[in-house]
Amino acid sequence: MNEERRGVYPFCAPCTASSEAWAAETAGPMGSRFYGHRDVCENCGSSVRTLYNTVLWLPVSKVGQFRIIPTGGRTYVGRKVVTLPVQTVVRREPVSAIARHPELDADPGYQQAEVYWDDHEPGRALPFYQSALTEREKVLAADDPATLRVRLRVAQGLLATRNYGRAIAWFELLTPQLTQVFGPHHELTRAATEATTGARLMVGGPRSEAQLLADIVAADEDSLLARDPQVVRDRAALGRALLACGDISEALEALTQVVRDATPGHPDTAVYRAALAEACEIAEGRGKKREVQLAEAARRVLTGEGAPTSM
Structure with a gap:
């Protein structure tokens, strides 16, 4: 080549x-x-x-x-x-709160993950990145720049080890957050966008993706609690895959459950709510009775008292 x-x-x-x-x-x-x-x-x-x-x-x-x-x-x-615009104002690199937690970068497990990654061994790096992510999310926001970088490594590790369904779930969650924090043309944002396309090419289309994610969600439900972040993340990806297949009713049901189970105030919730709002718009545009009814119920979840928010 x-x-x-x-x-x-x-x-x-x-x-x-x-x-x-x-x-x-x-x-x-x-x-x-x-x-x-x-x-x-x-x-x-x-x-x-x-x-x-x-x-x-x-x-x-x-x-x-x-x-x-x-x-x-x-x-x-x-x-x-695309024609990338000539940027007259350089976007500043976002500031992370990790400066107040130097022990996170100094952690031996995180350092080992970086060594494996630099040596092109993503499979060996992945569990160390997953552990490092758990530690970061205890003290940093999910959309803190330092957290997002490790989240991206986890997603890339899943893709490199052919865990395509969970990789897609991570990339779909990450890409809007990377766009918001770093900008649409940042190398991290582009890496996530490209990786999503690569994962989908390997899976073979929306139908195959939906089936793969349905199997993953079923496995999640056998071993994890309903509100576990992994369950919510994988079910959200299933909802989006169903939407791409044109299965609007099933997508609305899946994404409505995701928003119900999402953690109030968590940055991930904003991504899930946007996906549900998009599904509602599609259903309302199609005008089919059952889909419109489900969209109305979903709108009540989005706007009702006590609904999870992105604020």
Whole structure:
């Protein structure tokens, strides 16, 4: 494999650098369709196409431009073409509270995790990072920059050891938090976004992802309490996978349970609430009776007295 090919599979490096990971949104009341076929890449074979929202197969609004590689039939993998803005103001690196807890970075277990990671042994590093994360979350916020860096290592370790379902669950939780804390173009945010795409390519599509996560949630429920963070995180990923499959009712039920079980005031709760709100919007847009009823019930959970909040 030469340098040109060292991008995010199956895209080459130049095409990866000029685009960002993207997954097709769940279809709402309108359809969508690609038009055009230009800038074919000689390295990976991808081409740039323009995606439009359509009504009765007629384009009505432009969504954006995407690099597309067909995978057979009507299936494809895609990346959104981006032009990174010229930043006149450099975003400051967020400040962590870890300065008040130097023992966390000095912990021998964390130091061992870093050694294994630098030696390209993620499987051996993973349990040490998981232990270090537990210790950090005792004294630091879940969205503290220092916590997020170790959370990302845990997610990357799960991906490297082929635990794709739990990796996806972690990355889906992490990506909005990394975007909020570090910004959308930070190397950590991009690493999480790219990793989510890679994990999903390995799983093989929304249906396979939903089945994998359903099995993981079932295993969680056999061994953990309902409000355990792992159960909540994995069930949230299942809800989003069901949403991507178009199983709106099942997605609403799963995500509503997630928000009910979420810890009030915890940073993760904001991510879960946003996912449920998105599912409600899709259900309301489709207008199907059962889905609308479930969305109404979900809205009551989001807004009712005593509902978990992100504040």
